[in-house]
Amino acid sequence: MRWRDRGIELKSPDQVALMRRAGLVVARTLEMLAELARPGLTTGDLDAAAEKHIRDLGGVPSFLGYQGxxxxxxxxxxxxxxxxxxxxxxxxxxxxxxxxxxxxVDGWHGDAALTVALGEVPPEVQALMRDTDDALWRGLAAARVGGRLGDVSHAVESHLASRGGYGILDDYTGHGIGTAMHQPPDVPNRGRPGRGPRLVAGMALAVEPMVTLGGAETDVLADEWTVVTRDGSWAAHYEHSVAITDDGPWVLTALDGGRARLAELGADYGGD
Structure with missing residues (x-):
């Protein structure tokens, strides 16, 4: 169903359970890729392994063929x-x-991202990865019934601001997710608490901070897809799809549904 005039798709509990199946395909594929990634492979090697793994698990890659x-x-x-x-x-x-x-999987989408280091990286890069992931989880913990979308954005932004002078991309955001990979509403990584659409049970969001060690200005390469930092600084990107339930957030693309990380933050857990 659609919520009022915002075009936001609300899911029934049974439909959220169907989304969880897609989320687990994504979670297991990312788990495999994090172990597989190593020097000497190409990015195409990772892609081929992912496609096979997704299909072996009964899914279809959401990205393949999307807008070309x-x-x-x-x-x-x-x-x-x-x-x-x-x-x-x-x-x-x-x-x-x-x-x-x-x-x-069966018409429902899951979407998630992680960042991995291949061997030793500088301490500031390790901190960037850790802080971006932590900011994501603070955003997920804020996805609660009765809140506002700006609460999620503010949770991401405020954590990153507390950790140093990172660049937070404004031109690229998270999004709603469900029967399409990208749906309303946009989920910015900056925001004011108490603003934006009200969070209600049945909403599903993909929260995804994209953070740099330098400025937030970006360019798109000649392939018309790849987004790079204008100043050449390195970046991290983490993402999860989360369903808002009456009992709390359910992180559909985390293997444990987000139970452990949400507990660390003192947040309720809305999974089964």
């Missing part, structure tokens, strides 16, 4: 922030690789 995109993953390396097109790029020791994965 040629991969089953977005694989973004170092200064590439998001939407990296997989291909012949060789992964090297010390690279930082952001992997964004989407899968559809």
């Amino acid at each position: 995109f040629t991969g089953s993953l977005c694989v973004s390396v170092n200064e590439e922030v998001v939407h990296g097109v997989p291909g012949a790029r060789l992964l090297r020791e010390g690279d930082v690789v952001s992997i964004d994965c989407g899968a559809e």
Whole structure:
């Protein structure tokens, strides 16, 4: 069903359970890729492994063919922030690789991303990865019935602001998710608490901070997809799809539904 005039798709509990199936396909694929990624492979090697894994689990890659995109993953390396097109790029020791994965199962989508370091990386890059992931989880914990969308955005922004002078992308945001991979509402990574659409049970959001060690200005490469930092600074990207339930957030693309990380933050858990 659609909520009022905002075009926001609300899911029944049974439909959220169907989304969880897609979310688990994504979670298991990202788990496999995090173990597989190593120097000497290409970004295309990761993509081929992901497509096979998604299909073996009964899913269909959400990204493949989306608006002409040629991969089953977005694989973004170092200064590439998001939407990296997989291909012949060789992964090297010390690279930082952001992997964004989407899968559809029986008409329902899951979408998540993580960033992995290949070997030793500088302490500031390790901190960037940790702080971006932590900011994501604070945003997920704020996805509660009765709140506002701005609460999620503010939770992400305020944590990053407390950790240092990071660049937070404004031109790229999270999004609603469900029977389509991208739906209303947009989920910015900056915002004021108490503003925006009210959060109600049945909403599902993909929350995804995209953060740099430098400025937030970006360019798009000639492939018309890959987003890179204008100043060449390295970036991290983390994402989960979360359903808002009457009992609390249910992180559909986390293997445990988000139970452990939400508990660390003192947040309720809305999974089964």
